[in-house]
Amino acid sequence: MNAWRAIERARARGTTDLGLVAIAALVTLVLAAYSGTTGGNTLRERTFDQLTALAGVTTIDEPVVVDIDRRSLSEVGAWPWPRADLATLVGAIADAGGKALAIDILLDEPDDRSPAGLARRLTEFGVPLDVDPATLADGDTSLAKAMARIPTVLGVGLAPQEGTPVRSPPIIVRGTFVADGLWRSEGIAGPIAALRDGAAGFGALALPGSLDGTIRNVPLLVVAGRQALPGLAVELQRNAQGAPPILIDPDADVMQVGERRVPLGTGGLMRLIPVSRADRAARHVSAADVIAGNAAEIARLAGRAVILGSSAPELGGLRTGADGSLVPSIDLQADGYAQMSAGAFPIRADDALTWERVAVAVASVLALLAARFLAPLTGAIVIGALALAWIAGASVATVSMVLVDPILPAASATITFALGSLLVAAQARRQARRVQAAFEQHLSPAVVRRIAASPDTIRLKGEAREVTALFTDIEGFSAMTSAAEPEALIGLLDAYYDVITSVAVAHEGMVAKLIGDSMNVLFNVPVDLPNHPQWALDCALALAEASARFEATPEARLLGLGRTRIGLDTGRAIVGDVGGARKLDYTAHGAAVNAASRFEQANKFLGTQIVIGPGTAERLALDLKPLGRFIVRGFPEPLALHTVWPEETGEDEKAEVRRAVAALSATPLVIDKLTPQAYRALLAGEEPRIAS
Template sequence: MAMPAAVGSLQVRVGAAVLLAALAVWAWDGFGLRGALRETAIDAVLALAPPKPAPLLTVVDIDSDTLARYGDWPWNRAQMARLVAQVAGGEPAAVAIDILFAGPDRHSPAAAARRIAAETGRADIADLVPSLPDGDALLAVALARRPVALGAVLETVPTPDFEPLTPVLASTAPAPTELWRTAGASGPPPMLRNAAQGLGIIAIAPDGDGVVRRVPLLALAGDAPVPGLAVEAVRLAEGAGALILDGAQNVLRIGGRVVPLGTDGQLRLGPALPAAWAARTVPAHRLLSGSADAASLSGRVVLIGSSAVEVGALRRTAGNPAAPSLQIQADAAAALLAGDVAHRPGWLAQGETAGALLLGLAALAAVAALRPLGGLCAGLGAGLLWMAAAVALVLARGLLVDPLGPPVVGAVTLAVALAMGFIETEWRERRLRSRFEQHLAPAVVARIAADPSALKLRGELRVITALFTDVEGFTSMTERAQPEALVAVLDRYFDRLSEVVVAHGGMADRFVGDAMLAFFNMPLDLPDHAGRALACALALRAETEKLRREPAFAALGFGRTRIGMETGPAVVGDVGGRRKLDYTAHGMAVSMAARLEAANKDLGTSICIGPGAAALLPPGAARSIGPIAVRGRAAKLEVFIPAGDREPPGPG
């Protein structure tokens, strides 16, 4: 069906307004939704990347098993010296230690002697210090054997005594990056710092959703640039004496390696699998015990740290809820060594906004020029094309293009524009529903909405089952009830009755006072309509008994619900003028259902079934209680009750 010109104009106007609003929210990103969607989508894309050859990287893990064998954490410096010496004996290309050695050693004999001498003023104890084992001295000797980078952390207060070990030289103007900046930093004591050849930041900051996705390539401690630990490990392996910050290209040169800095000077990591960690990891106890050959570390970059839960260096990542920071640093070093560095240039955000605008305009053009299905396919196709291109750029070039955000803007615009395309039909249907839904069953309203020419439904003769309900003692209850309480109870009562009737395929026709009239097998054919009506009657009785036990009903003394049902031919159709249609049924079955309901009072029953309905029920579903006199009939009428009900004591 072709769209009217006015509707098309509405599509364009409303769609354009939605597009502008979506772009404004997108560009503002005040709640971080844009960044959260982008990062989550990129996580999923990076998880699709095929495995790459493992670089020459080994992780030496002071795991829980190692701590169980060699003592609780924190280890003394002498123990760390033994581990570092064992690693250095394998002649690795470089070593990085993901541990902060804060302050001088406090656990070695020499440290204890210094402390006692200072506290007691005993010169003889101070004279013993040079002859006692000193943890810092032992560790310094081990550190000096190979190129080793130690860990430093960023501080929120100025630290004038802190000095980076690695010079960062700017080849051109400073790079336009938003580096992680703090007031200061702290590192190991001077003896260890002087023995090491590198000093790198081991701090890791999560994103707003608590997920760690990045490690710093460079950070600023005050005004001093400090490299990350992974950068220092690679620099030492490259044999570079300094790092070169190329502001013109916004890259960091690490020896012969060129690493894009992006906008924040951090390295974006993809989800890593524990299987990859296991393949590159050696438990520290195997080196200390000699069961692992240190020679296997020759020429490799080695990271030393701990994954033990008791150490507490666990972080949530996209691929693991409790990833050791040691393995996160190793992932960063592996990416640098492999040259597999994902990056996000500063211009990319503006490019994505332009892409979102183009996708939105494409959606508007598609729905304005094509039929609804064609416009939907064209608009979705444009979004899928963007997603495919973004995935390809992420996986093939490491360019962190947002695969989800711009298509979402385009999809929102498309959805609103398509909705406006149907506004005329929807408006017409709403007018019809608003006018007639208070009078007609939902199925009849749907028929009229689909064919407005059928506003006066033609009458027809149908065999229907009528069901009539009434509340015992309702009149006396109304005399003693507060109006507000009574109305609230009746609303709840009729809502539940209607739900039960509709659930059994019936049509709740009308409510009068405390009574409800419902029909089965109209306006559409309903197989086994008498059986459905009986099942509905039993459900109504059960549900209304539950309602009577609710406090609001019990406070009013709400009576039992009595039910009558009968089956027979009836004239079905509209009654009334065009201003007030009443789709209903007229016939003896309808009258008999009401009279059978009233007969319950004399019979002492709650469900009374007429012979017409009983004849259509399955064998054994109802049983006769004999003939009774019914108003409006000369002869007595045989009536029935559900087979499971107790025999009434008799009329009167």
């Protein structure tokens, strides 16, 4: 009998091992296959977008983008402009001392709005004229003359049929260069002959889209018909450096453009590093200002490379950028130029995907072994550490411009371990424990009983709902910790948290987080709480009273416990469990949550104890004390903040405070630049206003 039982146990272990091997093999095959799909590629590319954006290496002072924006179209005229207006603009750029100019507009049609152009059109239709069109003012001729005053790169389009060839730059190849991998087209659509002869160079305007339609690359070198052409940004770089030959070293896989040594990359494309809207806007100059002779704006062009194009949708130059927004093609070309100037080139090895698939397989095997031989908690720690190590290493490599997928190998280890270590029979018990652990120490007993009785009343995996968020912290806590004994400090904090969490739970709040000296309480989660802004305000008042009593205790006075500061706001938020299989945190994400945290910090600048945000104030049918309108870090618009009136405040005093705050709010104040003394003085009209 014992021998039979031993055989049964061995058979069970064998079945488990086979199941683990099957799980690891399935996860490896699925993730390896997914990595080559459109979805896998898009996920990987978007991850690279986020990580390379952290590098922060792109310069913004050059090139300067002269933008034919909507204001320019309104002031100068609708598009297309007469070439005479373009000539005026190019001439102004030349007069300003720009060192080189690239025009991100395809000028492939003759001007038909100048006198000469109109005359030519009439002649084509057989209308007899008493004047020779060649003797009339010609916008194309004017533009060509303006181009002759500054090295000008004209844009060339890629076309499915052969067009008139343009002059290629001198290209010197060291050894043998096989151009089969370059982006190519059957022909080109180039500028008209009247402009072609006066151009200093020609660059490809086309920008290749990724599988998801996002523009992540600019071309360095393309093959159009039978000739090789640089991208617009490359040719502008070359002309800005005196138009030296382009040197190609196939062995090193680099292209030398003057002083710039640029990796050729896959297909002769350079990956763009995402640039913020603010950085892009900083290098823009409106074409209207250049034409109007705005001295301050024109001065920015001196000694710099310039790209002329348009951000106006009417010109059709908008492309999908890495952040999902529409970005003008001039900005993408400018990003490429700036990257070359900064020497920042994200590189992905040709065989990177193969090695990442190997890493997926290795991660699955390690997770299998952890699930088979380690205790669940130990295995989770080991696999979690390995996954985090891969994510961290790959992220650091990507930020350092070597693109490595941080997601799929880590996902392989995590998924394999989770599937291999969890039993179906334990799934329901684990869910029950998770609900209990998530809420029993954060909610009132009545709410916990309600959740236990009706689990469907909450959605742990995430939902959008209106919440009121409340944050607290202790004034002067950092200074107190440096002077206090560890045991005394921890004991005091335990007692303090016992007081304030009891107050929060008594007011139907959910204690979401306790971090250091801070508490985060959420109202109207995880179940509905009618009139939750009022509950939150009542909680804030009770917290102020309870913490004041606690501050008066001998233990608190001995350590110098400071006042409790409170901030709250109301708005929509995403709430739910965040975390991995072993560690979950029910929390909220949204502007109102961030705002409540900022408002708690605002107390130290305003000298208040409770700051109430606009979202909460507008939902309360109460007479609140206005504090003014402030610019708060992280929020684009000024915010009106309030607090509660002291009980002894009379109506006359309230009216005086309202008048003073109204006068102060005419221009919002930057809250981080205030001190309580400066704020009180401003209310009293005793100091000049602080710059907003």
